[in-house]
Each structure stands twice: as structure tokens, then as C-alpha cells.
Amino acid sequence: MNTAEKIRLKGIKATPQRQLVYEVLEVSCHAPIDEITKKVHTKNPCITVASIYRILDSFCEVGLVSLLNHPGGKSYYDITPTMHHHIYTDDNKVLDYVDEELTELIKNRLREGQFKDLNIEQILVQIFAKK
Amino acid sequence: MNTAEKIRLKGIKATPQRQLVYEVLEVSCHAPIDEITKKVHTKNPCITVASIYRILDSFCEVGLVSLLNHPGGKSYYDITPTMHHHIYTDDNKVLDYVDEELTELIKNRLREGQFKDLNIEQILVQIFAKK
DNA sequence: TTTGCAATTGATAAAAATTATCATTTTATT
DNA sequence: AATAAAATGATAATTTTTATCAATTGCAAA
Numbered sequence: 001m002n003t004a005e006k007i008r009l010k011g012i013k014a015t016p017q018r019q020l021v022y023e024v025l026e027v028s029c030h031a032p033i034d035e036i037t038k039k040v041h042t043k044n045p046c047i048t049v050a051s052i053y054r055i056l057d058s059f060c061e062v063g064l065v066s067l068l069n070h071p072g073g074k075s076y077y078d079i080t081p082t083m084h085h086h087i088y089t090d091d092n093k094v095l096d097y098v099d100e101e102l103t104e105l106i107k108n109r110l111r112e113g114q115f116k117d118l119n120i121e122q123i124l125v126q127i128f129a130k131k
Numbered sequence: 132m133n134t135a136e137k138i139r140l141k142g143i144k145a146t147p148q149r150q151l152v153y154e155v156l157e158v159s160c161h162a163p164i165d166e167i168t169k170k171v172h173t174k175n176p177c178i179t180v181a182s183i184y185r186i187l188d189s190f191c192e193v194g195l196v197s198l199l200n201h202p203g204g205k206s207y208y209d210i211t212p213t214m215h216h217h218i219y220t221d222d223n224k225v226l227d228y229v230d231e232e233l234t235e236l237i238k239n240r241l242r243e244g245q246f247k248d249l250n251i252e253q254i255l256v257q258i259f260a261k262k
Numbered sequence: 263t264t265t266g267c268a269a270t271t272g273a274t275a276a277a278a279a280t281t282a283t284c285a286t287t288t289t290a291t292t
Numbered sequence: 293a294a295t296a297a298a299a300t301g302a303t304a305a306t307t308t309t310t311a312t313c314a315a316t317t318g319c320a321a322a
Contacts, residue, residue: 013318015270033308048272053309055270087246095246102240106256109233115218115226118260125237125256129249144289146299164279179301184280189299264322271316279308287300292293 010062017047021055025065025079030086030094032076085125097127141193148178152186156196156210161217161225163207197253216256228258 004014087095135145
């Protein structure tokens, strides 16, 4: 399945601008918007910043990407193929931490206790660490 | 222990501005900076926005508050008396979820495996749920 | 294939959020 | 009370994000 199809699958139009942004996201995890913009502009400098914001917005709405909120700074976008957690290091990097078992463990833990009635949709663990 | 002492305890000066910000934080959980500013200004309109940024920054550095990662929005500040996690509900509320045992559990889990060399400083679990 | 319309974009400006600078004031210590 | 380091206010600049609107484009239906 190519990029255009992936986008169309979510019910939004597959414009060339959107395809380009999507392809940039695919190769750059946890990218802040200014980095995304830079990379997009190397391929096509005509795409407006406003458009990139709108494109990322629409991607968020349909669930193609998720908005990370990196502490102390700007917003980061992350493509969302599989559930994963994040490790924030002191040198401002974000590492993926895939641990499906941990996710399940937390879910089970929540099924007991005061919050057992909640309908859990997602669990994200953020780990802050020094290298 | 009064506010000034709590602040001094962390090794920074207890200015009146800092005390006021701290007291506002104590009664407003998960507040975005503009809300904090508003509340601070009802008590003392002279305090600059720049100062509030600096104060929250310094509080973060010494661990008096932590910067929440509220997905999809601006940065939220949260006073950190005890470590706690957050439950984000579909009606846009943020609930505290105190579970020290879970925190330890995750820490221990990370001590094995690929990330065992990381020096973990903090762990935050975000739970997204429908009520 | 062509047509039509809603959705999207570019261009631009405006608004909002954050950081920088620096002289002045203040805190905590001597 | 004197002192040095730290913090603040005032201000401006920078950065990030959103709004507006005319022109363009994707795509579904004729």
C-alpha cells in the first residue's frame, strides 16, 4: 500500500503535500514541527508552514500521528504504527520503548481498585532518565 | 512548614513572587501557564509573565513542580508533593492516580533489559479512558 | 472524461507563547 | 549593616501557532 492509499484510507484527501509530510514522518520519529518543516522543505520549499500545521492537525484527528508533548519545549509529532512508550533522556532525545507486557500489566492493575470502572483506551508510560 | 521554608529547602531563594506562585499551584492542579498567571495576578498584578516563566522553570529544576505532558495542548504544570500518575478522561478531566508500587514495579522492570544502564529520574504513566 | 463541489493550500497577517537583555532590587549570609 | 549572588521588572525580540480568504485541487459522480 502506498502513501496516498494509507492517507485515503483514513477518509481524508491524499494531497501531494500530505503525502510528503507523511513520508517525512515515516523516517523521523518524535520530530518537532520545525524539524519536520525543514525536511519537508528540502523536498518542496513551497509548502507553507501553516499547511504543515494543518496537515499534522488533520493527521492527528484521523489517528495517523499522535502529538507528543515534550516537556520544556515545543510539540513533537510521532507516527503511530504500534503502541509504544517513551524514554526522554537529558540530552533531549526520545527513545521508543516497546513493552506490550508492561501495558497489559498496568491495565490489569487498574482493573482492581478505585478506577476499576474506567474504560481504558490507551496507556502511555513516560520515563525520564539521564544517560 | 510554611511556603517560604518549603522553597528554601530546595536551595533556592524564597522571594514573595515565588511564594505566591507556589501557593497558587497548591490549590490548582494541572494548571496551564496562562491560568496560573491569571490567578497570580488576582493576588499581585505586578508580577511579570517573564517572571512566572522563570519561577516555574526554577521550580521544575529543583523538583517542586513538574511539567505535565498534556497531549494536544499547551504545557501544564503540576505541583509534585508525591509522585502520581494521570488519568485523562474523555470529558477532558485529569485525575490523579497515586500508585507508588506501580512506579517501583516499572522501575524494576527497566533495570533488566536493553535500558538497564539508564539512570531513571521519573516515571509518569498516562492513562486515557472513557468514563 | 469532464464537471462540480467540498476540501485543501498558499500567502499573509495576526495572535499567542516563550525567551533574552539588562539595570535595579532583593534575599540570605557574613 | 555590608556584601555578593540571585531574582525581578520592564521591555523587546523571537518563536510558535492560528486565522483569513482567494485560488487551486482531489475525487466522486455524472
